[in-house]
Amino acid sequence: MRIGILGAGQMARALGGGWAAAGHEIVVGARTSAAAAAAAAEIGPSARPGTIAEAASFGDATLLAVPVPALDEILTAHREAFADRILIDCTNAFAPDTGGFGLSEPAVAERISASAPGARVVKAFNLLAAEVWAGPNREFEGRPLTVALCGDDAAAVAAVAGLAEDLKLRPVPAGGLSRARYLEATAAFVVGLWFAGHDARAMFPPLESAFAVPDDSEGLPMSRE
Ligand SMILES: NC(=O)c1ccc[n+]([C@@H]2O[C@H](COP(=O)([O-])OP(=O)(O)OC[C@H]3O[C@@H](n4cnc5c(N)ncnc54)[C@H](OP(=O)(O)O)[C@@H]3O)[C@@H](O)[C@H]2O)c1
Numbered sequence: 001m002r003i004g005i006l007g008a009g010q011m012a013r014a015l016g017g018g019w020a021a022a023g024h025e026i027v028v029g030a031r032t033s034a035a036a037a038a039a040a041a042e043i044g045p046s047a048r049p050g051t052i053a054e055a056a057s058f059g060d061a062t063l064l065a066v067p068v069p070a071l072d073e074i075l076t077a078h079r080e081a082f083a084d085r086i087l088i089d090c091t092n093a094f095a096p097d098t099g100g101f102g103l104s105e106p107a108v109a110e111r112i113s114a115s116a117p118g119a120r121v122v123k124a125f126n127l128l129a130a131e132v133w134a135g136p137n138r139e140f141e142g143r144p145l146t147v148a149l150c151g152d153d154a155a156a157v158a159a160v161a162g163l164a165e166d167l168k169l170r171p172v173p174a175g176g177l178s179r180a181r182y183l184e185a186t187a188a189f190v191v192g193l194w195f196a197g198h199d200a201r202a203m204f205p206p207l208e209s210a211f212a213v214p215d216d217s218e219g220l221p222m223s224r225e
Contacts, residue, residue: 001163002059004029006052006074008039011090012065014134015125015167020044022166029055053078061086061159068093068108075115083118086156088163089180090125094188101192109150109180120156123180124149124164127187138168143206148174150183176224 001024005012008030016026016039026047030036036049056062056078066074068091075082089112093104105111109123124147125133138145147164149171151157161171174183193200204210 001025001061001159003027003163004050004055004058004062005039005065006055006062007065007070008035009065010130011125011133012039012063013042014130015063015065015090016043016047017134018167019163020046024163024166025059027055027058029053029058053081057081061088061163063088064091064112066091067095068104071108071112071115075112079116082116085119086153086159087112087116087119087121088125088160089121089123092126092187092191093184094191096191096195101188101195103184103188106185107181108184109177113152113177120151120153121177121180122149122151122153122156122160123177123183124160126183127190133167140201144170146170146172148172148183150174150177150180152177173222175222178225179223 003019003024003026005016005026005028008028012028016028020026020043024046026043027050028036028039028043028047029050029052030039031052033049040047040049052074062082062085064071064087089109091108093108094100094102109121113119113121127148147169149157149160157173161173164171190200
């Protein structure tokens with residue numbers, strides 16, 4: 001796949017590096033050519049540097065790897081380029097590094113979708129740190145590392161699921177874009193726990209111990225509300 005990445009920071013490098021290693025062609029767009037060149041060099045030989053505009057109009061899918069406050073400017077400037085494009089939203093509306101664990105807005109992915117008509121928005125990869133996405137561990141305590149995906153466009157969700165598999169992750173389609181706000185709130189909640197030194201994982205028993213799971217191996221359909 002051809003993937004444009006907006007932003008040249010930690011998430012751009014973590015996800016872009018994995019996708020480049022899996023054979024995808026990448027244009028990484030940044031505000032300065034030096035930042036784009038440094039990120040592309042780190043991502044790998046199948047990545048090349050570009051401007052934000054070049055990355056926004058490159059290929060089949062675009063990763064938004066910028067801070068939430070940057071989205072307005074980017075969505076306004078590149079709205080037309082995003083029409084019909086898969087937009088992968090990994091953003092979080094909180095800033096843990098500066099001690100902020102409250103969301104500055106409740107539903108970023110839905111706002112992106114409303115601001116970019118025709119874009120096929122998929123929320124994904126916001127829950128874990130860039131170091132985890134870039135790291136070697138894909139199983140913890142026998143459980144495969146899983147990435148939840150929320151989006152309304154089934155083909156776009158399937159494409160991003162494929163990109164998750166390319167990172168050796170287990171994708172789980174987790175409902176429509178209206179559920180992305182819960183994924184965003186979960187990130188703020190869980191990251192707050194981790195930063196406070198608590199083991200958030202210990203709050204979640206394995207599926208078989210969570211409650212009475214239906215015998216039907218298909219389970220119940222995922223809610224879209
Ligand atoms: N880091 C993580 O572990 C992690 C995990 C999950 C989700 N996220 C989310 O992923 C997103 C990116 O995080 P990150 O850690 O990769 O951030 P980062 O390392 O700080 O990189 C952010 C990138 O966005 C660029 N940028 C900032 N404002 C911009 C604007 N107005 N127009 C264009 N580009 C702009 C920055 O460019 P300059 O250098 O020019 O400022 C930089 O290249 C954030 O929304 C964050 O909440 C991060």
